[in-house]
Amino acid sequence: MIKSIIKYFSEIFRGVKSLLTGMKITGYYFTHPKEIITQQYPENRETLKMFDRFRGEVVLIHDENNEHKCTGCSACEIACPNGTIEIISDKAIDPETGKPKKVIDKFVYHLSMCTFCNLCIIACPTDAIKMAQTFEHSVFDRTKLTKVLNKPGSKIMAGIKE
Amino acid sequence: MNFNIYDFTDFVTSVSNWLNEILSPELAVITGMAIIGIIFLLFIALLGLSLVYIERKVCAFFQQRLGPMRVGFWGTAQTIADIIKLIFKEPLVTKNADKFLFNLAAFIVMIAPLLAIAAVPFAKGLHVLDFDIGIFYVTAVSSIGVTGILLAGWSSNNKYSLIGAMRSGAQIVSYELSVGLSLLTIIILTGSLQLSEIVNSQSDGWWIFKGNIPAVIAFIIFIIASTAESNRGPFDLAEAESEITAGFHTEYSGIKFAFFFLSEYVNLFIIAAIGTTVFFGGWMPLHLGNLTFFNNIMDFIPPLIWFFMKVAALLFLIMWFKWTFPRLRIDQMLTLEWKYLLPLNLMNLMLMSIVSLNGWHF
Amino acid sequence: MFTLLDENGKTDTKEFTETQEYFVNMGPQHPSTHGVLRLLLTLDGEIIRRVEPHIGYIHRSIEKMCEKDSYQQVVHLTDRMDYLSCHINNEAVCLCVEKGLQLEIPERVKYIRTIISELTRIASHQLWWGVMGMDLGAITSFLYGFRDREMITDIFEETCGARLTMNYNVPGGVMFDIHPNFRKRTKDFISHFKKKLPEYDELLTGNVIFEERTKGIGYLSKEDAISFGVTGPSARASGFACDIRKKIPYSAYDKVDFKEIVFTEGDSYTRYKARIAEMWESMHIIEQLIDNIPEGEFKAKTKAVIKLPPGEYYQRVETARGELGVFIISDNKKSPYRVKFRSPGFSNLFALDTMAKGCKIADLVAMMSTLDLVIPDIDR
Numbered sequence: 052m053i054k055s056i057i058k059y060f061s062e063i064f065r066g067v068k069s070l071l072t073g074m075k076i077t078g079y080y081f082t083h084p085k086e087i088i089t090q091q092y093p094e095n096r097e098t099l100k101m102f103d104r105f106r107g108e109v110v111l112i113h114d115e116n117n118e119h120k121c122t123g124c125s126a127c128e129i130a131c132p133n134g135t136i137e138i139i140s141d142k143a144i145d146p147e148t149g150k151p152k153k154v155i156d157k158f159v160y161h162l163s164m165c166t167f168c169n170l171c172i173i174a175c176p177t178d179a180i181k182m183a184q185t186f187e188h189s190v191f192d193r194t195k196l197t198k199v200l201n202k203p204g205s206k207i208m209a210g211i212k213e
Numbered sequence: 214m215n216f217n218i219y220d221f222t223d224f225v226t227s228v229s230n231w232l233n234e235i236l237s238p239e240l241a242v243i244t245g246m247a248i249i250g251i252i253f254l255l256f257i258a259l260l261g262l263s264l265v266y267i268e269r270k271v272c273a274f275f276q277q278r279l280g281p282m283r284v285g286f287w288g289t290a291q292t293i294a295d296i297i298k299l300i301f302k303e304p305l306v307t308k309n310a311d312k313f314l315f316n317l318a319a320f321i322v323m324i325a326p327l328l329a330i331a332a333v334p335f336a337k338g339l340h341v342l343d344f345d346i347g348i349f350y351v352t353a354v355s356s357i358g359v360t361g362i363l364l365a366g367w368s369s370n371n372k373y374s375l376i377g378a379m380r381s382g383a384q385i386v387s388y389e390l391s392v393g394l395s396l397l398t399i400i401i402l403t404g405s406l407q408l409s410e411i412v413n414s415q416s417d418g419w420w421i422f423k424g425n426i427p428a429v430i431a432f433i434i435f436i437i438a439s440t441a442e443s444n445r446g447p448f449d450l451a452e453a454e455s456e457i458t459a460g461f462h463t464e465y466s467g468i469k470f471a472f473f474f475l476s477e478y479v480n481l482f483i484i485a486a487i488g489t490t491v492f493f494g495g496w497m498p499l500h501l502g503n504l505t506f507f508n509n510i511m512d513f514i515p516p517l518i519w520f521f522m523k524v525a526a527l528l529f530l531i532m533w534f535k536w537t538f539p540r541l542r543i544d545q546m547l548t549l550e551w552k553y554l555l556p557l558n559l560m561n562l563m564l565m566s567i568v569s570l571n572g573w574h575f
Numbered sequence: 576m577f578t579l580l581d582e583n584g585k586t587d588t589k590e591f592t593e594t595q596e597y598f599v600n601m602g603p604q605h606p607s608t609h610g611v612l613r614l615l616l617t618l619d620g621e622i623i624r625r626v627e628p629h630i631g632y633i634h635r636s637i638e639k640m641c642e643k644d645s646y647q648q649v650v651h652l653t654d655r656m657d658y659l660s661c662h663i664n665n666e667a668v669c670l671c672v673e674k675g676l677q678l679e680i681p682e683r684v685k686y687i688r689t690i691i692s693e694l695t696r697i698a699s700h701q702l703w704w705g706v707m708g709m710d711l712g713a714i715t716s717f718l719y720g721f722r723d724r725e726m727i728t729d730i731f732e733e734t735c736g737a738r739l740t741m742n743y744n745v746p747g748g749v750m751f752d753i754h755p756n757f758r759k760r761t762k763d764f765i766s767h768f769k770k771k772l773p774e775y776d777e778l779l780t781g782n783v784i785f786e787e788r789t790k791g792i793g794y795l796s797k798e799d800a801i802s803f804g805v806t807g808p809s810a811r812a813s814g815f816a817c818d819i820r821k822k823i824p825y826s827a828y829d830k831v832d833f834k835e836i837v838f839t840e841g842d843s844y845t846r847y848k849a850r851i852a853e854m855w856e857s858m859h860i861i862e863q864l865i866d867n868i869p870e871g872e873f874k875a876k877t878k879a880v881i882k883l884p885p886g887e888y889y890q891r892v893e894t895a896r897g898e899l900g901v902f903i904i905s906d907n908k909k910s911p912y913r914v915k916f917r918s919p920g921f922s923n924l925f926a927l928d929t930m931a932k933g934c935k936i937a938d939l940v941a942m943m944s945t946l947d948l949v950i951p952d953i954d955r
Contacts, residue, residue, distance in 0.1 A: 063553065066783035070538065076778045077275045077537045077715055088722055089279040102729075104736040104751065132648035168651035168742040169750060174879075182736065276718035372599050376621065376936070446712055447784060455607040455710045456936050539784045540712025542937040543621055 101184040106167040109136070109160050110183040111200035118208040119201060120179035123155040130174035135165045155201055162188060163196040219515060222338030249341055253330060260482055261475040262292045268478070268532055275536040302467035307370055310464065314368035319469040321361030326479035328354040333486045334408050336496045336516040347408035348400065351487055352393055355442070358476065359385040362444075362451065365473070366461040377460025380543050381451035384441060387550040388448075391438035394558040398431035398565045399424065399491050412495035419494035425573060427565040432492045434558055436530065439484040441546065443477065446535035450543055485527035489520065493527075496520040596624055603632045607710050607940045610950030612924075614939075621935045626928045630921075634954040641914035646672045646746050646881040649914065654740035656918060657952035659699040660894040662735075663692050665744035670825055671890035671901045672746040673875075675883035682827075683871040684748040689827040690761065690864050691735070691743065693857040697768070698727040699895035699947075700850050700857075707847065707944040708779055711788055716779055723771050726764045730757065746881055748874030761865050765858050772854060780851065789843035793930040793942035796841060803929070804922035807897025808849040809946050813841035819893040831863045843938075846945035880909050896920055896947055920952035 080086060092099070101107065113119050123140040141156040172180055180200070190196060232241040266281070266289065273280030281288030306312055332351050334340040344350050359382060366378020400406060402424055403414045414420075421428050441448035452460035462473045489495060496516030500508045541549065567573075602613040611632035617625035637656060641649045646668075653664035666688050673680055705720025728738040734754040735743035743750050779785050795805065800813040810817050818835040820828040836852045838845045883905035890901045897919025904913040923946045931939045 063557075069781045069783045069786075072777045073537045073779075073782050074533055076774055077533065080277050081271070081274045081533075084274060087274075087277050087279055088725065089277075091279070091282060102733040102736075102754075104734070104754070105732055106736045130645075130647070132644055132651055166651060166654075166740070166742075167737060168648075168654075168740075169736060170647055170651065170742075173745070173750060272714075276715050277722060278718060372597065380621075449712065450937075453712060453937070455712065456940050458606060536715050537778070538713060539708065539779070539782065539788060540937070541784055542788060542935055544935065545784075545787050 101186065103184070104182075105184045105186075106169055106182040107185045108162055108167075108183050108188065109165065109171060109180050109200065111158055111180050112178075113202055113205055114208070117202055117205045119205055120177045120208050121155050121158060121201065122177060122179075122207065123153045124176065126174045126176060127171035127180060130170045132168065132170065133164045133166055135161050136171055137161070154207060158200040160198045160200050161196065162198060163193060220337045225338050249331075253327065253341075257327065257330065257475070257479055261478050262296065264478040264482065264528070265292045265295070265474070267528075271529065271532045272536050275533070296471065299471040300468055304467040304469055305464070307464050309370045311368040311370070314364050315464075316469070318361045318365035318368060319465065319472040321364065322358050322476040323361075323472045325355055325358035325361065326476050326483055328357070329483045330479065330486075332408060333483065334412055334490060334495055335520055339517070340409060343407065343409050345405070345407045345410075348396055348406045348411070348487075348491070351408075351483070352389065352396070355480065355483060356385060356389055358480065361476075362461050365465070369461070369464040371464050373457040373459075374461050374463045376457050377451045377453075377463070381444060381461060383543065384444070384448065384450060384546060387547060388438045388441040388554075391434055391550060391554045391558055392442055394555070394562060395431040395435040395438060396487075396491055398427060398558075398562050401562070401565050401569050402428075408490055408495075411491055412497060415494035415497050418500065419492065419497070421492045424565070425568050427561050427568055428492065430557065430561045431565070432488070434554055434561070435488060435492070436527070438550075438554060439488065440531055440534060441550075443480045443484055445477070445481065445531065447538035447540050448546060449535075449540060450546060453540055455540075481528060481531065482524065485524040485531070486520075488527050489523040493523045495523075594619065601939075607943065608950070609706065609943075609948060612948065612950045612953070614927075616936070616939070618936070621937075623931050623934050623936065623939055626931045626939065628924050628927060630924070630950075630953050632954065633951050635951075637955045638914050638916060641911060643910055645909050646883070646911070649911065650744055650746070651740075651742040653916070654742055655951060656916065656955055657894055657896060657899070657920065657949045658739055659702060659949055660692075660695050660896065661740055662688075662695040662731075662743060663892055663894040664899060665742060666692060666826065667890055667892040667894075667899050667901045669744040669746050670892065671888050671903055672881065672883065674890055675886070675888045675903065675905060676746070676877070676881065678747055678875055678877065680748060680875045681871045681873070682869045683873055684875070685827040686864050686868045687749055687753055687873065688744065689831070690861055690868075691731070692826070693860050694727050694730060694761070694764075696895045697854050697857045698724050700854050701727075703850060703895075703944075703947045704775060704779075707941075710940045710944040711785065713779065713782075713785075716775075719771075719774070719778065723768055726760075726767060730760045730764060733757065733760065745874065745877075747877040748872070750874075752873040753868070758865055758868075761861060765861060765865075768854075768858065772851070775851065780847070786844065788937070788941055789847060789945070791842050791844075792934060792938045793843040793846075793945065794841050795926055795930050797839075799926065799929055800841070803926040805897070805926050806919050806922065807893070807895070807947075808836065808853055809846050809897065809923055809926075811836055812838045812845040812849040814839040817898065819891050819898055823891060825890070825892060827864060828860075831860050833860050843941050843945045850947070882907055882909055883911070891917075894919060896949065896952065897923060916955060918952045918955060920948050920950070924948055924953055 111119050111121055123138055125138045128136045128138050137159040138155055139157040139159065140153050142151050143154045144151055167182070169182065172182060188196070229241070229245060232245055236244060269291070270280045281291035284290040284294045306315055329351050331341040332344065332347050334343070342350070362381045363378045366374040366381070399411070399420050402420060403411045405411060405414070421432055444451045452462065462470060465473060496519050498511040498514060498516070498519050500511060596617050596619050599616045599618055600613060601616050602608040603611040608614065613629040613632065615627040615629060616623055635655070637652050640652055644652065650665050650668050653668050654661040656664055701720045701724040705717035708714070708716025708720070731741055732738050734757050735741040735750070795809070795813045797814040800810040800815045805813070805815070806817050814837060816835055816837050819825070821835045833856050836849050836856060838849055883903065885905055885907045888903045888905070892899050898917070899919055900917030902915040902917070903911045906912040927942065927946065930942050934942070
């Protein structure tokens with residue numbers, strides 16, 4: 052009888068103690084607003100820097116002369132699991148050899164279908180494409196997600212071969 | 214008109230005299246009631262808005278977040294934006310719902326806190342209803358709210374709502390007991406149910422200090438039981454979102470949902486206000502023994518500020534509970550009431566009687 | 576009240592109130608089914624009589640899609656199965672393909688894979704812990720769980736390039752070498768989390784309400800666990816030692832010293848404790864490996880087009896939820912003939928009915944949390 056009464060009260064005591072331990076934790080964080088980890092995203096756009104390897108979207112690297120390294124070999128197109136990349140190539144005459152040569156007409160990239168798996172980047176034999184760190188992709192019109200990656204008037208760098 | 218921030222008695226009397234002068238007695242009464250009604254409606258709206266904001270901020274800080282930050286300075290206008298959104302939303306009624314009861318329920322839950330808030334003594338003389346059965350009135354009136362919850366659950370024609378309503382019914386019926394008994398413990402000391410009397414009896418010290426250990430126990434029981442009565446976490450079984458989606462207000466939308474939401478916060482305020490009045494001396498300032506200088510400083514702070522500060526402290530405690538503890542299960546909640554709180558409460562009541570009889574309290 | 580006729584056609588004077596069982600559809604949209612799982616509950620008041628899981632709401636036919644993909648492409652689909660242990664899923668496919676190719680992979684790859692697997696496991700358990708608290712009504716734990724998980728996702732983002740669906744593995748190795756900051760960040764995380772994990776215990780584990788809600792609830796016996804094919808921490812809490820990392824070590828698990836967490840009680844509380852203990856063990860594993868990553872290649876040389884020799888290949892790994900099996904049938908083409916995933920969530924889910932009989936709705940939610948279900952993993 053006495054034992055059960057003691058048990059009854061010790062249970063209450065133990066329970067209240069465990070509740071207070073929990074309240075101590077939340078109370079600690081309430082009184083330490085410095086530990087707040089919230090990032091205020093659109094406000095911190097200036098300072099927000101993504102990691103170098105972050106996969107935001109595929110871009111075709113252009114240098115200052117508006118030249119890229121894509122030979123139109125479509126290795127990336129084959130490597131892509133979702134049909135995100137479409138390369139529309141054209142025939143042109145190589146000025147050095149005078150032979151017909153494959154050049155890209157349009158490097159079409161469907162951002163809406165991309166799963167950012169990076170397989171195209173590692174498949175590219177000439178390192179012509181890379182993942183950019185941009186991530187603000189939302190648009191009001193779906194067609195805007197289909198991008199042509201080669202800039203108008205760009206041409207292939209000299210010396211890049213398949 | 215003599216406006217005194219420390220004592221509103223003269224001000225209130227002069228306003229009522231002025232009304233009687235310019236109007237016939239019947240009209241004066243009606244106008245007076247209308248004025249008070251409008252003031253309370255505005256007060257409740259303001260209270261709801263600010264409490265929702267405070268709750269969101271407090272919860273955010275417990276969780277290492279910032280909470281609303283966008284609308285207005287530090288998100289202060291966030292709740293106003295929310296209310297505007299809720300007003301413009303379509304009030305949906307489910308197809309097979311009992312439309313009359315469904316609409317009625319939202320008003321009943323709102324009426325209960327409106328009635329109860331009238332009895333709260335805000336400051337000296339600032340008191341709408343000063344019954345000699347004040348405490349009894351508040352406990353009685355605040356349990357009307359459960360009718361609204363039961364109706365909402367039943368009329369929604371949704372099983373989740375029904376489960377929520379049934380839980381809520383069981384919960385409130387049992388926890389009423391504990392709230393009433395814990396308040397009774399203090400009433401033994403005051404000897405009066407009148408709220409103004411209870412406040413006046415604490416002019417030389419608050420009951421939580423004067424009433425020895427039983428008063429502290431009674432306060433702990435009161436805060437637990439009243440949290441449960443107001444359907445708040447960790448006792449929010451009636452709207453346990455992880456179990457029964459939103460419980461009794463699953464099917465409500467727009468402004469009717471806002472009523473449920475608002476009534477929760479007004480109920481919260483009433484609980485804190487009653488707790489303050491009974492245990493923490495209402496609007497009475499804190500006095501420490503014979504430290505005259507300290508007591509004078511405390512007296513300088515207006516009673517309204519004292520009252521709201523104490524209420525805020527109690528509200529913070531209740532919010533602290535909510536954002537720390539997991540929810541109880543329905544049977545555990547009933548076990549807590551019938552096997553722990555009620556026996557403890559009865560024992561405490563007896564203890565308090567002994568203390569009171571022997572004059573061991575201060 | 577009903578008046579009944581007895582056998583002789585006379586009115587029975589006994590009156591009784593009739594109660595009726597009723598059905599509740601929990602899900603497909605429900606806050607605590609964590610996805611689009613539908614549970615058809617047969618309830619008697621608050622008491623559960625039967626739980627009938629209906630699945631298929633997020634079926635994306637990943638197994639079928641694998642049949643048109645090359646082996647490199649199969650990997651990225653497995654990210655979308657159990658997205659919380661995506662690295663381990665990737666690893667399973669890669670190990671299976673490597674087994675088929677009989678490819679010797681560099682030691683460095685094994686170490687990197689093991690470390691990131693364990694980080695994934697911790698991240699998954701952190702999220703589980705937060706969600707568990709939230710299911711029980713303590714929303715604060717959700718944010719605390721996410722706070723610590725954020726450090727791991729940062730590690731992943733820096734090294735693997737993505738936070739959730741990382742696709743870091745390729746058959747033969749990993750996609751890139753670890754980032755120069757990887758070691759430091761991982762060590763920072765370990766020292767940070769060692770301080771924070773006891774906090775988890777203080778907030779939830781010791782809490783009297785939490786104990787009441789989980790102790791003795793949702794009992795799963797060892798026999799039932801085995802017969803339902805329950806694996807992972809859920810089964811180990813019932814006393815079924817089924818840790819693949821210990822039984823059939825893969826990657827670098829044979830080089831590290833760790834305990835297999837086995838409890839015998841088999842209730843929700845034990846499943847909870849098993850996962851908390853696993854987080855400690857995972858940190859212990861990472862600590863042993865992080866300073867000893869051998870130098871070398873991060874990827875073995877493979878052909879651009881991988882063709883597995885005809886045959887059947889099976890690889891088991893231990894994900895955060897249990898045993899994941901990858902079964903590949905190859906017919907010497909560049910894509911597999913058939914791929915089958917034995918996902919842990921699927922088997923774990925169907926133990927729910929046995930566990931939940933006679934419990935309350937609130938218990939079901941707690942139980943489901945301790946099984947740690949990821950619905951895309953169940954449906955695939």
